[in-house]
Amino acid sequence: MFRIGxxxxxxxxxxxxxxxxxxxxxxxxxxxxxAGLVVSEMVTSNTALWGSRKSSLxxxxxxxxxxxxxxxxxxxxxxxxxxAQLNVANGAQIxxxxxxxxxxxxxxxxxxxxxxxxxxxxxxxxxxxVSAVDVPVTLKFRTGWSTxxxxxxRIARIAEDAGISALALHGRTRACGFSGEVEYDTIxxxxxSVSIPVFCNGDIDSAQKAKQVLDHTKAAAVMIGRxxxxxxxxxxxxxxxxxxxxESPDTSLCEVRDILNSHLSELNRFYGEFMGPRIARKxxxxxLQSVPNSELFRKKFNALETAQEQSDSLQSFFEQxxxxxxxxx
Ligand SMILES: Cc1cc2nc3c(=O)[nH]c(=O)nc-3n(C[C@H](O)[C@H](O)[C@H](O)COP(=O)(O)O)c2cc1C
Numbered sequence: 349m350f351r352i353g354x355x356x357x358x359x360x361x362x363x364x365x366x367x368x369x370x371x372x373x374x375x376x377x378x379x380x381x382x383a384g385l386v387v388s389e390m391v392t393s394n395t396a397l398w399g400s401r402k403s404s405l406x407x408x409x410x411x412x413x414x415x416x417x418x419x420x421x422x423x424x425x426x427x428x429x430x431x432a433q434l435n436v437a438n439g440a441q442i443x444x445x446x447x448x449x450x451x452x453x454x455x456x457x458x459x460x461x462x463x464x465x466x467x468x469x470x471x472x473x474x475x476x477x478v479s480a481v482d483v484p485v486t487l488k489f490r491t492g493w494s495t496x497x498x499x500x501x502r503i504a505r506i507a508e509d510a511g512i513s514a515l516a517l518h519g520r521t522r523a524c525g526f527s528g529e530v531e532y533d534t535i536x537x538x539x540x541s542v543s544i545p546v547f548c549n550g551d552i553d554s555a556q557k558a559k560q561v562l563d564h565t566k567a568a569a570v571m572i573g574r575x576x577x578x579x580x581x582x583x584x585x586x587x588x589x590x591x592x593x594x595e596s597p598d599t600s601l602c603e604v605r606d607i608l609n610s611h612l613s614e615l616n617r618f619y620g621e622f623m624g625p626r627i628a629r630k631x632x633x634x635x636l637q638s639v640p641n642s643e644l645f646r647k648k649f650n651a652l653e654t655a656q657e658q659s660d661s662l663q664s665f666f667e668q669x670x671x672x673x674x675x676x677x
Contacts (some may be wrong), residue, residue, distance in 0.1 A: 349384065349569070350545045350569065351516075352415070352442055352484050352513050352545065353483065353513050354416070355415040355484070357385050358384055359384030359569075359587045360384065360558075360559065360562065360568065360569040360586075360587070361570055361583045361587050362384050362385040362386070362387075362547060362570070362571050362572070363378045363383045363572060363573075363576060363581075363583070364388070364489065364516070364571045364572060364573035365387040365444065366573055366574075367389045368389065369389070370386065370387065370389050371618065372405075372408060372410075372411075372412065372618055373614035373615050373617075373618050374580070374631075375388065376411070376412065376614070377390075377580050377611055378580050378583055381580045381583050381607075382584035382587040383583040384467070387418075387419050388406060388417065388418045389406060389418055390419045390446045390449065391403060391418060391419065391420050391421070392421055392422060392431075393422025393424065393427040394422065394481060395427075395430065395431060395434065401606065405618070405619070407435070408521060409438070409439045409440075411522070412439075415441040415442050416439055416440055416441045416442070416578040417441070417442035417443075417444050417486070418440035418443060418444065419443075419445070419446050419488065420435065420444070420445060421446040423463060423469070425469075425472045425473045425477075426475075428473050428477050429476040429480035429481075430480070431478050433481055436481045436483055442484050443481055443485045443486070445473065445474065445486070445488065446487045447470065447483065447487060447488065447489040448489050448490050448518050448628065449505075461503075464489060464492055464493045464497075464522065466508060467499065467502060469506075469662075471505055471509075474506065474510035474511075474512055475510045475511075476544070477511065479511075484513035484514070486512060486513055486516065487507045487512050487514075488515075488516040488517075489503055489507075489516075489517060489518070490519075490520055490521055490522050491517065491518075491519055491520060491535075493522050494521050494522065497521075498534065500535075500537075501534075501537060501538060504517075504546075505542070507542075508543070508544055512544065513544060513545075514544055514545040514547065515542065515545070515547065516549055517548065517549060518530075518549040518550050519531040519532055519535050519548070519550040520550060520676070524671075525543075530551045532548070532550075532564055532565055535548045535567060536565040536566065536567075537566060539565050539568075540566070545567075546565075547564075547568060548562065548567035548569070548570050548571065549572075552572055552575065553572075553575035554575075554582075554585075554586075554655075555588070555589030555590070555596075556589070558570045558590065559589060562590070572586070578633070578634025578636070578637055579635075579638065580607065581599045601666060601669055601673060602666075604635060604638075604639070604666075608631075608633075610634065611628075611631060612624075612628045612631070612632065612659065613659070616628070624655055625652065625654055625655050628655070628658055629650050632646075632658070633649075633650070639669070642665075649661060649662070
């Protein structure tokens with residue numbers, strides 16, 4: 349399908365990095381369900397903060413499928429180079445640089461998408477990181493700082509010249525946040541202007557949309573963020589459609605139950621008995637959004653404290669739904 353340095357990626361559907369979502373259990377699940385590549389939640393380049401439990405969990409890659417891609421965020425070239433080196437020593441096989449995140453916390457420190465305002469600094473960071481490590485370096489960015497200051501084409505050129513191996517482009521400016529139409533035309537223009545793979549990102553939430561966007565932009569892959577929350581089988585659905593032109597049957601309630609159950613038990617194993625069930629709540633809530641008449645159950649589920657209680661209540665909730673579905677059939 350396409351290459352990132354020495355790594356052959358056998359699917360045109362990849363998972364977008366999302367802080368607070370794409371932790372190791374979620375990445376592993378998405379890979380199992382057809383994502384060709386998954387990228388970790390961003391790790392700050394400020395190594396003084398790495399001692400926190402949050403950072404150390406983000407840097408735990410035990411059992412992950414190759415290639416392990418780690419995203420780093422920061423605004424200082426030397427610190428970014430050092431962070432890249434340390435992450436490679438810790439198992440990263442691809443380093444992804446975040447110039448796409450609009451979060452105030454990140455932008456205030458001149459990192460994430462705020463960097464796009466300063467093209468010289470972009471070039472300095474990219475050169476510093478590429479020359480510091482001998483693994484492929486990729487860049488995730490937006491189409492510019494604001495609609496008046498769109499510079500995706502120039503940033504793409506700077507990146508290719510610096511030796512970046514692939515680009516992920518969210519087709520919005522930083523100022524647009526998550527609203528407004530995605531600029532698939534800008535993504536198409538970037539694809540046209542560089543010879544490295546470009547991943548198209550923004551509002552792709554179905555197999556048909558993925559195909560349409562790939563046909564329009566000629567991107568190497570689609571990158572899926574929010575649509576994968578509570579719907580990790582979207583990778584399998586899109587991959588199947590792109591390969592065969594056939595839509596997959598809907599994921600059955602039995603399978604949703606099994607995927608959710610195994611996801612929650614992995615969260616519990618990864619985060620431990622206190623944090624695990626708390627982090628499980630938001631994921632369960634996303635899964636349940638596509639399950640009809642689940643509002644009351646969601647409220648009840650959010651009050652449960654232990655993984656065992658969560659698993660038992662999900663089991664009986666789904667059992668009732670499945671029985672109802674069988675009776676209606
Ligand atoms: C909760 C959340 C966290 C995110 N965290 C990151 C991040 O850590 N790094 C990054 O480059 N982008 C981050 N993003 C942006 C996504 O990677 C992606 O570009 C964006 O959601 C648009 O894609 P989508 O429409 O498929 O969701 C985040 C988005 C969300 C919703």
